[in-house]
Amino acid sequence: MTQVENKPNYRVALSTLTTLFFMWGFITCMNDILIPHLKELFQLTYFQAMLVQFAFFGAYFVGSVVYFLVSYLYGDPINKIGYKGGIIIGLVISALGCVLFYPAETMAVYPMFLLALFTLGLGFTLLQISANPYVAILGRPEGASSRLNMAQAFNSLGTTIAPVLGGYLIFEFFAEGGEITAEATKVPYLIFGLLFVLVAVLVWFVRLPKFQAEEIEGGKLGALAFPQLRGGVIAIFFYVGAEVAIGSLIISFISQPEVMGVGEHVGKNYLALYWGGAMIGRFLGAISLNDKLKGGRKVLYMVVAAMLVFLLIYSIVDLTFVQISAFLLFVLLNFGAFAVGRSMAARTLLVFALVNIGLLLATVWGSGSWAMWALLAVGLFNSIMWSNIFTLAITGLGPHTSQGASLLVMGILGGALIPLLQGWMADTVGLKPSFIIPALCYAYIAGYGLYCGRRLGAVRESEPVQEGIAK
Known part of the structure; x- marks a missing residue:
């Protein structure tokens, strides 16, 4: 079990990490802006445009495979360089990926954009392997899912702001006379690269707790011995794939005449609602899955959090209250789903997945604004999925936690392949029917949530997620 000296205060460490989660959420969501931008700039098909996600999320797979092989042959790298070292190296590689947008934009060659995105994805791979389990072990094991949901909520704040701010920069501020040009992304990504360097410097100087796990000898595939980990890798694959595919196609979907018929300038605001819904759900998840809060106090906190986050989103998007009021109905549905989940990670995951299946079927069979709202509401129920899958999957792994985390990050390959599959289906049978793909994901x-509920129960009743000593 985790041994902690004098119950250390992890607030500074968690605050630093939430900044990190915000930044990579912002940059990841910028891909949803790049797709329609590059699609028009290079006259791409849906399939070709989805190569943006293929390059970015494919890097997660390549990077995590390399990490796993190194841990298999030589021992866990994070256990040698520490979580802090892994985070700093990840930030530096991410900064390099952003800088590569400059030659890509200067040359105006699509494959160069893909190379820049691949490099950026490699940096994010190391950040994911380092930061997610680090948040999980910074405190009581019973609160791991709640803490990760809170960190992911700030990730969602980044994904909510990105469509509005990033869309403004690319489609308006840096566009030349309203025309789409490669220059539109040059300055923004140089700024992003500088910010990554500054955060790396911040992390270098901030004193973060060190955790030393029992050393694993090379050549042992310990993490793969846990069935919840193996199933979790596949669950992450389908979750990331579905979430990214939907976000990538929202602007194109609502621009169709039979749905809303709005342009990119308006569509980016509705895209912000999709990611903003995930932020609402993650703040609610952090409260709902907190075993220290009980009864009416928990409900009150959830209501206040939902109201404040909704007002924040409303202040960000360029839409009237009437235009987004229908979204409140789905927020109420989200509250109901949390109530059915009963503050248990596995049960909540099952309920949310089932709701998303229903919403996507309504998207496929519906029309007009309600088809749009059903699709946007999926973000609300995506909210807790990453955090709950991750904590359920690494429950009880002990010294194999970092190795297990690398395998889970490998599952992010879904963000590369599922959008590509849906893009091909959209070109073949139409955009609306293609949303059956994420429904299957x-x-x-839902099946994984059902399995974990039976095998593991609530995360708070399970074994610690990591064995080690805080130093």
Whole structure:
């Protein structure tokens, strides 16, 4: 079990990490802005445009495979360089990926953009392997899912702001006379690269707790011995794939005449609602899955949090209250789903996946604004999936936690392949029917939640997620 000296205060460490989660959420969501931008700039098909996500999320797979092989042959790298070292190296590689946008934009060659995105994705791979389990072990094991949901909520704040701010920069501020040009992304990504360097410097100087796990000898595939980990890798694959595919196609979907018929300038605001819904759900998840809060106090905190986050989103998007009021109905549905989940990670995951299946079927069979709202509401129920899958999957792994985390990050390959599959289906049978693809993804996630509920129970009743000593 985790041994902690004098119950250390982890607030500074968690605050630093939330900044990190915000930044990579912002940059990841910028891909949803790049897709329609590059699609128009290079006259791409849906399939070709989805290569943006293929390059970015494919890097997660390549990076995590390399990490796993190194841990298999020589021992866990994070256990040698520490979580702090892993985070700093990840930030530096991410900064390099952003800088590569400059030659890509200067040359105006699509493959160069893909190379820049691949490099950026490699940096994010190391950040994911380092930061997610680090948040999980910074405190009581019973609160791991709640803490990770809170960190992911700030990730969602980044994904909510990105469509509005990033869309303004690319489609308006840096566009030349309203025309789409490669220059539109040059300055923004140089700024992003500088910010990554500054955060790396911040992390270098901030004193973060060190955790030393029992050393694993090379050549042992310990993490793969845990069935919840193996199933969790596939669940992450389908979750990330579904979430990214939907976000990538929202602007194109609502621009269709039979849905809303709005342009990119308006569509980016609705895209912000999709990611903003995930932020609402993650703040609610952090409260709902907190075993220290009980009864009416928990409900009150959830209501206040939902109201404040909704007002924040409303202040960000360029839409009237009437235009987004229908979204409140789905927020109420989100509250109901949390109530059915009963503050248990596995049960909540099952319920949310089932709701998303229903919403996507309504998107496929519906029309007009309600088809749009059903699709946007999926973000609300995506909210807790990453955090709950991650904590359920690494429960009880002990010294194999970092190795297990690398395998889970490998599952992010879904963000590369599922959008590509849906893009091909959109070109073949139409955009609306293609949303059956993410519905099938959530069917597996529902099954995983059911399995973990029976095998593990609530995360708070399970074994610690990491064995080690805080130093």
